[in-house]
Every structure is written in structure tokens, then in C-alpha cells.
Amino acid sequence: MQVEAIYRQGRLEFLTPLRLKQDPLRVVVEVPDEALDEALDEALDEALDEALDKGGRIDTASASSMTSDAEDAEAFRQAGAPTLSAIRQLLGPLSRARPVASPAEDKAALTEALADKYS
């Protein structure tokens, strides 16, 4: 469906109230060409050139978000925060740091779990 929205200060606000099954939700927004800031467009162009030279991937959501690799990596990491938070909420009191376990240890744990189940 198409909904009208207002972009203000980096946020999109739907003019029609909607109850969504998912939050956050990825949407595709049509921005009128005349609303684009030319300076940003040029920045995007430069970023495209740079990324092409490096064979890299580009996020065109915002030209101003073209940042260093370290900043990109940190931004990517922070995108995981809602998911990690949701998992911790599900875990409740079980949410706690545990020692690292190797895949072999996990397989051993599976063997024990199956033994418990079928014994």
C-alpha cells in the first residue's frame, strides 16, 4: 500500500496512523527530484566514485552517512542493538554472560541432550 508521509529532521511520519506488525520496518520512499539538495547529490556521486574504485558497497539512503570503514562497522554493530535487546528481554533472569563454547562442545551438548531425551 502507499501512504503519505512527512520527512522531518531525519524521521518519517505517516499522515495516516498505521499499526504495523513489525518495528523497525524497512520501507521504500519516493523522494521528489526537486526536493533533493544538489550538494548532497554531488556528495553521493563522489561516494559512488570512491566506492567503485574500492569495489565497495554503497548505502544510498543518505549521502551524508558516507563515513569511514570504522564508523560503518560501528553503525552496523549498533543496528543489532534492538535484536539483542529483544533476546535479552525473552531470556529475562537467564540473561547473563557465559563462557565461550566451541562447535565441538555444542555438538557434545546435543549428544547429551538427545541421550536425556531418549533414555
Add this chain to the structure above:
Amino acid sequence: MKNLVFDVNVVLDLWLERQPEDRLLDIAALVSSRQRGDAFTWIASPSLHVLQSVANRQFKREGMEPTQAKKTVKQLLLNLLDNLQPLSAFGFDQDRTLLLHDDLEDAQIVKAASALQGETAILTNDKGYDTAGTSLLQLSPSEAVVWLREQAAEAPMAFIDLKTQQDALRPQLEQGIHRVLHHGQYILGPEVTELEQRLAAYTGAQHCITAASGTDALLISLMALGIGPGDEVITTPFTFVATVEVIVLVGATPVFVDIEPGTCNINAALIEAKISDNTKAIMPVSLYGQPADMDEINAIAARHGNLPVIEDAAQSFGAEYKGHKSCNLSTIGCTSFFPSKPLGGYGDGGAIFTSDDALAQACREIRVHGQSARYIHGRIGIGGRMDSLQCAVVLANLERFEQDIAQRQAVARRYHALIERKTEAKTRVETQEERGPDQVFSGRKAATAEAITLLPWPAPDRTSVFAQYSLRVQHRDAVQAKLKAAGVPTAVHYPMPMNQQPAYAHLCCPECTPVAAATAEQIMSLPMHPHLTEVEQRRIVDALVDTEGTTRLETDEES
């Protein structure tokens, strides 16, 4: 888009918080990367019971009451499946070779991951999978973070990317196909009814009648209108042959009207002059995904005894014209679900749309050999049904259709901007070079600006679904050859107007449609699909503009 298949060990790291905070955040970001459009993310179905068993055991060992442990693990699994799509382990894959592996679970994951079409990595901490004979990668979470930011491995560029579409919709496709195999109603099964209902609602037309192909949809429509020998149907010569073929097949005569240079659609202003007493219908084509001037055409049809108008919307399903959907803009609209279409199947298929009850009934009967009741054939018909399996595939693709249209439009907009910018920049350089050391302009036009002409962006009263992104280039053969050498596939839609084709040339002189003739010599389509990346488009445009400028200069020097 790339695929990430999660190993059990990585998911358990996240659930049991067995890594430092920054690594947990990385894994969580990878888990949620499908929502952000960074990757298709998967959990192989053989991994699910392993996750359940190991997590359950861990929580019970930590003193949690068994029922509560099961409940918590169930919630964690549901949360996981909100983010990762389950990846099927097919029965036919569980063969002798697979069963001989030391670790059956790992072998099943490798086999399941191999079914994915795009670049695929197994996200794992031990990299102990036997991936010999596959193109699968094995990456740790920190490596995967970098890998997702890298450009996809250099691969032949696709003109139309159906592989990514398949990865995006794999669970829905498998479910739909399996459903048909299970109920066994291969002909006119429930998927046919569901698709017809959903498409009718989508377009706003009262009726949708699916057909075996877009061509059959057109043929059935003409038959339902009773068009036959001695009748004339006005249409465009600049189209795929099916438009004209069906007119001749019913015994009528196509009458060609030239096209507009901007849209390449039939020029409505020229239609009236071609209407005769024998004219029985007008059949405009909404080429490249953009509706023709339907209001003007409908008005002309109304002035001449309410001639029926059949919109050949094989390329434009989903487009809008003055707030109405293509296929619901005239007496009848016909579309195609050929795999390359914006809404396609994995085989042939098509549909007829109308709000005329009698016409709809006629179309339904003609589609089934003219049958009005079992073994009662009240009219001549054809075997023109779309099968349930194809309807299931189109239903799956329908789930992403609006998103695909938006992405196609974004890709087209980027093409427009990049080509204009690159052409202007090159023209500036060429103009400076032309001025020479004495600063006297030679008078020759800059090669690039003259050599590439964009088709205008659709008018504000309509949208295009960009089934094709086409433009005009001079020296097309040479440009196509050079783009091909640069790894950029192109196509020509269409190299010859219908009134120049051997089978139809006797119907109309080529000089009668000069715009169509000129367009056929220069039109060229660039790769177009919803998953085309900015980097790929930049590569295409660089190759196009550099190639066309060079080609022009070479040609000038030769002459």
C-alpha cells in the same frame, strides 16, 4: 543480494551470550540484516531441533524449571524465525552420498545452502563444513560483517535477475508449489481462483480471467469481442509480435498507427485518421511499462460507436494512469506473466481484465474450448488456461510486487540521473577539446551529447513500472558489442517495426510510420531489475557513455 546461513554455534553464542558485547551486537546485526535489506538470512531446518535441544538442556542445567525452559526456548526460536527464513532440507537431497558424511547435520546444511542462487556463506565459528564441490563460503561473524559490505563477487551481469527474486521468495515459492503438488488440482485449482481474485482487486477491474500466456489473453479477448475476417484493428507497429499476430490469427487486419517519439506508445492524435467502417477495435500497447494515452484513445473510441479498446499491458501491469491501474483503463486489459515481466511466473501465463460481465463470461468460456457447461461448447474456444503451478508462483511473486515496482522506479531514476550527469561531464570535456589551442570552436557538436538520447520521464499523470529501461543510441550495433565486451548485457525492444516484418510487411508501408522506423534503428535497453545496485549501474553508465562517445569519434574518423 548475498545469503547468510547461520550455524547453530553462532545462534547459541547470541542466545547464551557467550561472546563479548561487541561481538554479540555484530551477530545480532547479522541476524536482523534481512530487515535492513543487507542480506537474505537463513537457518537450515535441520538446525532448528539442535538449537532447541541444546538451549533447553543449558537452561535446565542452570536450574530453570523444565516447562519454563521449553517456553523460553520456544520464544527464542520464534524470535529467530522472525528474522531468519527457514531453509528447506529436501527429501530428495537425503541420498546415499549425503548419508555417508560423518556429520549428517553439517552435510544437510551444506546441501540446503547450495540450493540458494546468490552468493552464499555459512556463518560459523569453526569452518569445519565440507563445502567441496560447492561455491559456498564459510565466514566467522566478524568476517561476515566485512563481506556484506563488499561488492558481490565479479560475476556476469544479469539483464534480468530472477535468481535474487527466487532467493527473496524461496519459502513462499516452495510452499505454493508444494501446496499444488499436495492437492493435485493442477488445472483451474484454488490458486487460479485466488490469483484472479487478488489481481482483480489490485487493478479495480470487476473480473480477472487468467490465460495460458499473454498472447492467449489477447487472442481470447479478440475472440470474445467477435472480431474476425473483414474487421480491422488499429494498433501500433512498435511492439512485440504477439499484439499483431493475434489480430491476424482471428482473420482480422491490423491497421498500424505511428508512435510518439517520447513514450514509444501509439500516437493517439493519429488514430482517428485510420478509423474506417471496418474498424472493430483499438489495441494500444503500454510499452516499456508506461500506459498509453488511454483517455484520448477511449474518447476516440467513444466517438466512433463505442469501439472496444484492448490495452496490451503485457509490460505495464502495476503502472498507473490518472490514478487508475493499467489493465483497468479500457474495455479490456491484457497482461503477461512471462518470467521477465515485472510480475512474472516461472513459465508462461497471462490475464484478461474487464468490468463487462458478458465479456468476462465469454472469455472464461473461450479459455476452456468454448465450454459453457461440461462438454457443452456454445462457441469456438481454445485450450488457454493458466495452470495452478504458475498461478502459485505468481502469487508468491505478488507478495513483493509493490516493493519491486518501487525499486524498479528507483533504478530507472538513478539511470536517468547518472546518464545525464555523465553525459554532461563528457560533453564539457569534448567541447573544451574541440576549441583547441587557439580557443576557436570548430562547430562540431560534442559527440556524446548527440549520441545518447534518454526517453523522457513519464508524465506526472502516469507511472511506469519500467519493464525495460530503454534509450536511443546512435551506432547501436557497435555500442552493444562494446558493452558486451565490458560485461554489460543489452537488448533491443524492438529492432524492426511490425510493418517491416516479412509476415506483416504487406499490411502497411514502412514509410507510413516513420517514428517507429527511426526508433527501431536506435532503441536499446539496459539491464533492468529491482535488485540492480548503484555500483552496477555506475559501471553500466560509465561503459555506455565512454563507449558511445568513443564509437562516435571512431565513426567520424572513418568517414
